Amino acid sequence: MALYKVLKELWKRPKQNLGSLYKERLIQFRRDPAIVKIDKPTNLARARSLGYKAKKGIVVVRVRVKAGGRMRPKFKAGRRSKHLRRTKIVSKSYQVVAEERAQRKFTNLEVLNSYEVMHDSVHKWFEVIMVDPYRPEIKKDKNLSWIVARKHTNRVLRGKTSAGKKSRGLRGKGKGHEKARPSLRAKGRQAN
Structure with a gap:
């Protein structure tokens, strides 16, 4: 089997296949801050399938997001029965939330794509592939030069990434x- 096929x-089942390395990484991920720039992707096969290349102008960021349901603030006064829902219906996935947080942290970069790395009972970790549209290496790249256009500025905040389109x-x-x-x-609006 080829390397990327093995990876x-x-x-597919990291907890069983990676063994103690999985636990070590989880411990390290928990200690790290919520948004961290990393040298290389943890899951190389997945990153490359989503457009990652080991070249200048491409950065990988790991983002930690709290998993579990979202709750509205506690009521401070009375409500009618139809307004008693505490659970908040969030219209976007945790992956989209992670991408947006990465974009707000690194404003000079653009989000290309992202994927889930690990999760536990409290958190989910996503690795977000980000591109610097001002680098000459990116402008010359035939697969990534499209992201240089101004219409792709802050594309993640307008739901233009793969995860964003899925949520929409x-x-x-x-x-x-x-x-x-x-x-x-x-x-x-058209229907009414």
Whole structure:
């Protein structure tokens, strides 16, 4: 089997396959700050499939996000029965939240893609691949030069990444997806 195929198989069940290394990494991840710039991706096969290259102008950032349900603040006064929901319905995934936090931390970079690395009962860790659009190496790259255009500035904050499009319901097209575009909110306005 080729190297990346082996890595892919290992990361399908990391807890069983990586053994003590998995535990060591979890301990290290918990000690690190919430947003950390790292030298190289933890899951190389996944990172390369999402556009990572070991070249200047491409940075990998690990982001820690709290897992579990979201809650609204406690009520300070009375509410009618229909307003008693404490659980907050969040319209975006933890992956999108992680990408947005990375973007706000590194404002000069653009988010290319991201993937989940590890999780425990409290946190989820994502690695976000970020690109510096001002580097000449990126401008010359035939696969990444598109991100240099101004229309891609802060693309993650407008739901333009893969995870963002999934949260917006834009993964499919054609029959059955007529009401997804341009957005669910816009379609609702057109209907009324």
